[in-house]
Amino acid sequence: MYKIVGFPRTRAMRVIWLLEELGLPYEIDPQMPQSETIRSLNPSGRVPVLMDGKFVVSESVAICTYLADKHQQFTYPAGTGERALQDSFTQLAVDVLEGALWTAAKNTFVHPETLRVPEIKEVCKYEFQKGLEVLEIRLGDGPYVMGEQMTIADIIIGHCGGWAVFAKFDLPKSGAVYDYFKRLRDRPAYEKMVATLTND
Numbered sequence: 171m172y173k174i175v176g177f178p179r180t181r182a183m184r185v186i187w188l189l190e191e192l193g194l195p196y197e198i199d200p201q202m203p204q205s206e207t208i209r210s211l212n213p214s215g216r217v218p219v220l221m222d223g224k225f226v227v228s229e230s231v232a233i234c235t236y237l238a239d240k241h242q243q244f245t246y247p248a249g250t251g252e253r254a255l256q257d258s259f260t261q262l263a264v265d266v267l268e269g270a271l272w273t274a275a276k277n278t279f280v281h282p283e284t285l286r287v288p289e290i291k292e293v294c295k296y297e298f299q300k301g302l303e304v305l306e307i308r309l310g311d312g313p314y315v316m317g318e319q320m321t322i323a324d325i326i327i328g329h330c331g332g333w334a335v336f337a338k339f340d341l342p343k344s345g346a347v348y349d350y351f352k353r354l355r356d357r358p359a360y361e362k363m364v365a366t367l368t369n370d
């Protein structure tokens with residue numbers, strides 16, 4: 171059985187969501203970042219980490235890519251044009267959406283107070299909006315970024331949407347991007363992932 175090592179209310183949410191979509195059994199060891207256990211598995215001390223037997227992999231996007239490739243679901247095969255476009259959406263999410271959210275978080279509660287630059291949160295919100303504008307243009311007719319087939323790119327983007335609500339970043343209240351985030355939130359696997367957070 172897969173083991174997710176990491177407190178669920180973190181980027182572990184992406185891995186939990188994907189495993190729920192895949193309908194595969196997993197257990198969660200809710201380690202806090204920088205715990206001794208986490209540092210023994212991932213020198214950066216960051217969560218999540220996935221254990222597949224003795225195989226250990228860190229970085230949520232790499233974990234999701236591994237699982238999707240291994241089970242040949244929620245991804246296009248490597249080396250195809252579709253996969254390149256899917257990866258391009260994933261990178262947009264990580265670079266622009268997550269980049270803005272994570273920079274804001276680091277300057278709000280993650281870094282030591284003396285190192286924080288609270289004013290940067292406004293820049294982050296601006297960058298996040300720019301990312302949403304690009305997403306809206308690239309979304310097309312949907313229902314998912316790659317069309318009919320949901321992929322891990324949607325999981326990474328959808329997770330950033332939920333994170334944005336938590337961080338009090340503005341999200342559209344109607345339109346294509348609103349509908350897209352709602353479609354993702356309404357998925358039973360998303361709801362099952364959210365249920366694991368209440369057990370924190």
Ligand SMILES: N[C@@H](CCC(=O)N[C@@H](CS)C(=O)NCC(=O)O)C(=O)O
Binds near residue numbers: 181203217218229
């Ligand atoms: N790029 C990594 C980022 C992991 C990460 O920074 N996780 C946060 C929690 S969401 C963490 O462990 N922070 C603690 C730290 O940076 O020391 C991923 O996607 O897994």
